[in-house]
Amino acid sequence: MSSQDNVAVQPPTDSRASRRLNPSLVVGAVIVLFVVLTALVSFVWTPYDPTNIDATQRLLGPSATHWFGTDKFGRDVLSQILMGSRTTLFVGFVAVGVAAVIGVPFGILAAMAPRRPGELLMRGNDLLLAFPALLLAIMFSAVYGASTLTAMIAIGIATVPSFARVIRSGALQVMGTEYVLAARSAGRRPFAIGLRHVLPNVSSLIIVQASVSFAIAVLAEAALSFLGFGTPPPTPSWGRMLQESQEMLFVAPRLAVFPGLAIALVVLGFNLLGDGLRDRFDPKLEDRR
Amino acid sequence: MTALTDPVSIDPVMSYIAAPAVLTVRGLGVSVRDTALVQDVNLTIGPGERVGLIGESGSGKSLTALSIMGLLPEDVTATGSVRLNGVAHDLIGADERALSRVRGRDVAMVFQEPMTALNPTMRVGDQVAEAMLIHRTQPNRRAARAAAVARLDRVGLPDPAQAARAYPNQLSGGQRQRVVVAIALANDPALLVCDEPTTALDVTVQALVLDLIVRGVTARNSAMLFITHDLAVVATVCQRVLVMYGGRVIESGSVQEVFSRPLHRYTQGLIGASDLDIVDSRGRLATIAGSVPPAGSFPTGCVFRNRCTYATELCQTPPDWTGPDAADGFACHHPAGVQHG
Amino acid sequence: MTLRLIERIAVLAASLAVSSILVFGFMSVLPGDPARVALGVNASDQSVASLRAEFGLDRPLVSQYFSWVGGLLRLHLGDSYISRAPIGPQIADRLQVTLWLVITSMVIAVLIAVPIGSLMAVWHRRISGLVLSAASQVGVAIPAFLAGILLITVFAVHLGWLPANGWTPPAQNPAMFLKQLALPALSLGLVQAAVLTRYVRSSVLDVLREDYMRTARAKGLRPMPALLRHGLRNASVPVVTVLGLQLATLLIGAVVVERVFVIPGLGSLLLDGVSSRDLNLVQDVVMFLVVAVLLVNFVVDLLYVVIDPRMRAGGR
Numbered sequence: 001m002s003s004q005d006n007v008a009v010q011p012p013t014d015s016r017a018s019r020r021l022n023p024s025l026v027v028g029a030v031i032v033l034f035v036v037l038t039a040l041v042s043f044v045w046t047p048y049d050p051t052n053i054d055a056t057q058r059l060l061g062p063s064a065t066h067w068f069g070t071d072k073f074g075r076d077v078l079s080q081i082l083m084g085s086r087t088t089l090f091v092g093f094v095a096v097g098v099a100a101v102i103g104v105p106f107g108i109l110a111a112m113a114p115r116r117p118g119e120l121l122m123r124g125n126d127l128l129l130a131f132p133a134l135l136l137a138i139m140f141s142a143v144y145g146a147s148t149l150t151a152m153i154a155i156g157i158a159t160v161p162s163f164a165r166v167i168r169s170g171a172l173q174v175m176g177t178e179y180v181l182a183a184r185s186a187g188r189r190p191f192a193i194g195l196r197h198v199l200p201n202v203s204s205l206i207i208v209q210a211s212v213s214f215a216i217a218v219l220a221e222a223a224l225s226f227l228g229f230g231t232p233p234p235t236p237s238w239g240r241m242l243q244e245s246q247e248m249l250f251v252a253p254r255l256a257v258f259p260g261l262a263i264a265l266v267v268l269g270f271n272l273l274g275d276g277l278r279d280r281f282d283p284k285l286e287d288r289r
Numbered sequence: 290m291t292a293l294t295d296p297v298s299i300d301p302v303m304s305y306i307a308a309p310a311v312l313t314v315r316g317l318g319v320s321v322r323d324t325a326l327v328q329d330v331n332l333t334i335g336p337g338e339r340v341g342l343i344g345e346s347g348s349g350k351s352l353t354a355l356s357i358m359g360l361l362p363e364d365v366t367a368t369g370s371v372r373l374n375g376v377a378h379d380l381i382g383a384d385e386r387a388l389s390r391v392r393g394r395d396v397a398m399v400f401q402e403p404m405t406a407l408n409p410t411m412r413v414g415d416q417v418a419e420a421m422l423i424h425r426t427q428p429n430r431r432a433a434r435a436a437a438v439a440r441l442d443r444v445g446l447p448d449p450a451q452a453a454r455a456y457p458n459q460l461s462g463g464q465r466q467r468v469v470v471a472i473a474l475a476n477d478p479a480l481l482v483c484d485e486p487t488t489a490l491d492v493t494v495q496a497l498v499l500d501l502i503v504r505g506v507t508a509r510n511s512a513m514l515f516i517t518h519d520l521a522v523v524a525t526v527c528q529r530v531l532v533m534y535g536g537r538v539i540e541s542g543s544v545q546e547v548f549s550r551p552l553h554r555y556t557q558g559l560i561g562a563s564d565l566d567i568v569d570s571r572g573r574l575a576t577i578a579g580s581v582p583p584a585g586s587f588p589t590g591c592v593f594r595n596r597c598t599y600a601t602e603l604c605q606t607p608p609d610w611t612g613p614d615a616a617d618g619f620a621c622h623h624p625a626g627v628q629h630g
Numbered sequence: 631m632t633l634r635l636i637e638r639i640a641v642l643a644a645s646l647a648v649s650s651i652l653v654f655g656f657m658s659v660l661p662g663d664p665a666r667v668a669l670g671v672n673a674s675d676q677s678v679a680s681l682r683a684e685f686g687l688d689r690p691l692v693s694q695y696f697s698w699v700g701g702l703l704r705l706h707l708g709d710s711y712i713s714r715a716p717i718g719p720q721i722a723d724r725l726q727v728t729l730w731l732v733i734t735s736m737v738i739a740v741l742i743a744v745p746i747g748s749l750m751a752v753w754h755r756r757i758s759g760l761v762l763s764a765a766s767q768v769g770v771a772i773p774a775f776l777a778g779i780l781l782i783t784v785f786a787v788h789l790g791w792l793p794a795n796g797w798t799p800p801a802q803n804p805a806m807f808l809k810q811l812a813l814p815a816l817s818l819g820l821v822q823a824a825v826l827t828r829y830v831r832s833s834v835l836d837v838l839r840e841d842y843m844r845t846a847r848a849k850g851l852r853p854m855p856a857l858l859r860h861g862l863r864n865a866s867v868p869v870v871t872v873l874g875l876q877l878a879t880l881l882i883g884a885v886v887v888e889r890v891f892v893i894p895g896l897g898s899l900l901l902d903g904v905s906s907r908d909l910n911l912v913q914d915v916v917m918f919l920v921v922a923v924l925l926v927n928f929v930v931d932l933l934y935v936v937i938d939p940r941m942r943a944g945g946r
Contacts, residue, residue, distance in 0.1 A: 123644075124648075127645050127649065130649060130924050130927075131920065132878050134882045134886070135882055135919060135920075138901070139653075139656055139657070139912070142907070142912045143656065143909075219773050222773055222776075223775060226775055226886060227886060227901065229904075242775070245779070246779060249782060249787055250787050260776045260779065263771075263776060264768070264772050267771035267772075267773075268767060268768060360844060360847060360848060363755065385852055385853065392847065392848055392850040393850030394850060397848065400844070405841035405842065406841050406842060407842055410863045410864055411863075419849065420850070423849055423851060424850055469845070472849060473848075
């Protein structure tokens, strides 16, 4: 905010139309839809069985029969990528779901609570920030063994703090509005206010944060799978594909490219979607981030 | 537009000075994309003259000032001519390099909001010294720092040496504005542009800072363009005044003339509205009907016609400027004090 | 001023305490019997019992917790259940390696992000700004280990300029050390730079809109010097926060990068510990990482006061 905003000339926002459907939103949405479609298709059909080991077909380059080639076990890379998208999306979805289900009520609670307790809650929240997703997942795996479930829970818990922070600050703003003040004066119970007034008004924040956190979750899951703490074989997973490709780097570097591109594409898609949604919901923040 | 003649030879107030104008603005226009925000502004300021520019928000007065400094926001462009005495090139359309040599040295500006005008992470004395070091009016850092302390003393800050070491957040609004004035006058500019410099200050401080500014320019024989919506301030501080509405100058003249015998209907309304003694038969204060249209939505022809009780069909054509020059005249089809049927 | 400092130290102490409880609870309580976990399902009851006695695992939990914390404070980290080797020296050794990696990466990230982010802000309406923005979006989408693999493919496989993995201590062979540090540090650093760039851009954009930038230009400063002299210090405040937060990400990112490049750092110590179910070791390493992150955030908080005079007492 500067006094320059008061120079009584606001250039007419002719680009309002372009803000509604800004390129970030469109491209992000397209990518996400494409990936979701891929995952859905993989339930019905993949070119080959991705777990089918065939020593005679090892390390083939891309061709008409194997569009992306085969890996060191003879498995079709494209099929693995298609099926791997399921794992990626599934983990992302559950992790974000867990984070939202815990983080949103927590954030709203922290906002509606009186000042001191609210700040205390936030301090606790920030403490969780010292445990990044990967670290939590490694801890979980050490105790419970590696699996998709531990990955999802760990990533979910690690994502709670960012949700809680964002939602709390949004909720604080809502609490300061006049209609909430009116509701409180009318004697509405806090739970009802939280549900009926605060929640709907932070819903756009939730959606944006969900999209951004999804991207982070995908990155975390990929790292976990790479390290061997994610989905165990034989279920295909992009991170594990990358790990397997590493020993073949000198022979067939393309084996790293396909899963790598897939991961980057999904993350990019969700990031763009999140940014685009953020712009759409609040154009004033356009130039930030 | 009648041809401009040197206002000095005609304006009785300045007749004793025969010097080239410090600032000459001709045909200044400011627009953002396709919308014209300021049109056809002409004004001249002679050495040591104090000229006021009055208007409400949306009249384009701030934009006019920013155009002179070349500090318009992105997307906003200026056309026309702005010439400063002693500067070889036109300020409109000049490149950043040329403009940065002029700013702070030949022309300086005091902005409205003192709380945010200073860099919060830099000591106040250093910010004043910087103004001098940029234009090399002081030979080195040490001299600049000492000069900065002297400047802070001249703007009336108690214990200037300590003030120089302070950070802006340790000073009050009035003190910060004094610092801003010190920075602006540091290099003795020939022209000082002030955009509502006291509006954001506490009432008790306003008069002090105003006095400070006036003494600052008179001591240096600097010219001043003083922009404000406050008629009382213009009456006290300025010798001449221009009235802006809808992006155009609609009347100009000496403060005495314009305030006691306003000719344009808008000026008349303005003066009337500030006079708390004028009431109608029901005891209500005088106002101007309607409200200021948003930028770009002013009526064609006379910009004031949709609020003017004297408007006729004739007012759909833009009124010509009536007067000997830009410094003295008005643009109205039905001015006050003239017989019209 | 001192009150705030005391408050911050109290918060740090509380955070450390709570984290230690969390970590202890997780690693010592949840698995059930750490001794059995360490020795495996097929171990005899006898060996499990003797392990438990040796490491005092039959004492009440609270007492175990306090002796662990006491050990931490005195920097006595005990011995690993599996290898019986003292944990402390292992962490110290590995820490040096990881530090090299993390610090170099951070330097690379800052050196890239600050100029590019500033340019992105200054050019934010131009095509060049949009191009840079798009590039940083892509950069953010690439995980560090993927960047590592891609860099290996280019520089080790195709060009053969740099080794694909390995580690040499700097004292032993400085040239080799540098060569082996290059790709891992770049992997982490480039990815970090992409993230940081966006924060720098945002922060600089905010600063450019401030009134004091206009005052600076009204004084006669050209845009670039104005940005450098007035803008950067103000823009650096939010960026420094982010850097601190990013350290947590960097430390963990280092874990994965160490695996890619086979570097004997803390990360691989942790991962080895997990694979061999050495809960004691894992617990200590995790606690170490958490303490490091908390300490860094604490220091960043203090740095604020140095950078931003508004945080000091006496403001209005």
